[in-house]
Amino acid sequence: MSEGQGHYAGAGGHGAGPQPTPYPQPTPYPQGGPYAGPNPYSPADNPYAQGNPYAQGNPYTQGTPYPQSGPYGQANPYGQPVPAARPPAASPSPASSAAPPFDGAFPGPRPRRSRIAVLLQFTLQWIYAPLWIAALAALFAILLWSGASGPSEPNSDSWLKVNRTFIPPRRLKAELTGRAEDWERYVAPILERRIRTAEAGHAAGAGEVGADFGRTMGVKLAVRLYRGLGAAGVVRLAERYGWQGVPSGGDLARVRLSRRFPAPAAVFAPGPQDPPAAPGTPWGARPARSALLLPFMFVLQIGYVPVCGVLSLLAFWVKHPEPDYWDRWGARWAVGPRAFWAEFSGSAAAWDRHVRRIVAREVRPGNRGTEAPRRIRVNLATYRGAGAQHVLRVAAEQGFFLDPAYLPEPEVCVRLHRPDRQA
Incomplete structure (x- = not known):
């Protein structure tokens, strides 16, 4: 896929020492900031062989979170007092992601x-399973034609989960014998599959971000999957993959697992005020789609986008390697109404207006008095003709910078983070 995931952490840089920069003060990010790291491109490909203005220290161990002579004027360009210095956050070591020894806290x-x-349930499920599938299809058809939304109470979707009462043949032996080794043979492939799925989700940007920009992923299994093995046995299996058990607080219906991933190492990324990246490079403007095909794509997508969505729902067992597969698919095969003119004309001014409109919408506080988000994501379809660096430039005016919790993927999206600014 042309917009596949690509990390470009180069090994060397340009070899020359950094030149004087307009950002002599620290930036709000650890590990050298989000715009630090070696330049993976050769001097012939790099249009701006300059020092990195963001390769500074951790703001929470030094001074203010903004450059004193920042890109928008002197002192603090946001006109607000800066927070006091904070104690440094504990930097995770490689050993911190390993599971601690089991302490007997799991049942x-x-x-x-x-x-x-068990035998009665296994026998009868071959009778009520087809009936349940037929009833489910009929109910969906009724809701579709009547325009109703169905029940909305808590746990009102339990009727969709009758499959949880099915006993697959692989589990039947474990249920009948009750031996731990039989249960382990049954649950081990399930656990491995869910762990691999969670780790793929982390690679695509999922996970709960911590204060030190590390991310934590979670997996949980219902007790029906490991009854004869116990939560302690599941935790023991998970430790082989570097995961650890999470105390469930007396909840015996499931076991929870987690793994903490440290923040990625800083890689090269241009600063908002660096010279524009060359077109065709990761941070520059992407190749434009044919202006002759865009009108047909714009009209035909009204039909084929819903069809593809319905097909994906019907083929729910098909798993794509990238959790954000449909974002990537849409960037290739769809065009938004507001982005159509910018892409059709190729006008830099039109792309600038479109990027500013989308960034302003993303950073706006939510409804019901919720505060502005700390993190936003801008997809490739928004900045295709302007370049990912232009998003950094526009977002910096709103106080957002490249998020150090994620490896940059300008070929897919730009993830931005707003540092804390306390009065």
Whole structure:
């Protein structure tokens, strides 16, 4: 896919020492800031062989979170007092992501079920499973034609989860014998699959971001999947993959697992005020789509975009390697009404207006008095003809900078972070 994930952490840089820069003071990011790191491009490809103005220290151990002689004037360009210095956050070590030894806090195997009940359920499910599928299809058809939205109470979607009562043949032996080794053979592939899915989601930007820009991923399993093995056995299996158990607070219905990933190392990224990146480079303008095809794409997408959405719902068992697959698909095969003129004309002014409109919408406080977001994501479709660096330039005017919690992927999206600014 042309907009696939690409990380371009170069190994060397230009070899020359950094030149004097307009940003002599620290920036609000650890590990050298979001615009630090070696330049992966050769001097012939780099249109701006200059020093990195953001390669400074951690703002929470030094002074203010903004450059004193920042890109928009003297002192603090935002006209607000700066926060006091904070103690440095503990930097995660490689060993910190490893699971600690099990301390006995997780329960063991659950009581076995009756063999007669298990065999009866396994036999009857081949009768009520087709009936449930038919009833589910009929209900969806009724809701579609009547315009109703269905029940909205808590747990009102339990009727969609009758499949949880099914016993697959692989689990039948474990249920009947109750031996821990049989349960382990059953749950180990399920656990590995869910862990791999969670780690793929982390690579695509999922996870809960911590104060030190590390991210935590979570996985949970229902007790029906590991009854004879116990939560302690599941945690033991998860430790092989570097995951650890999370205390459930007496919840015996499921086991929770987590893994903490440290913040990625800083890589090269141009600053908002650096010379414009050359077209075709990761941070420059992307190649434009054919102006002759755009009108047809604009009209035909009214039909094929919903069709593709319906097909993806019907083929729910098909898993794409990238969790943000549909964002990437839309960037290739769809064009937004507001982005149409900018892409059709190729006008730099039109692209600038479009980028500013989208960034202003993303940083706006939410409804019901919610505050402005700390993190936003701007997709490729927004800045295709302007370049990812132009997004950095526009976002910096709103107090947002490249998010150090994620590896930059300008071929797909730009993730931005607003540092804390306390009065």
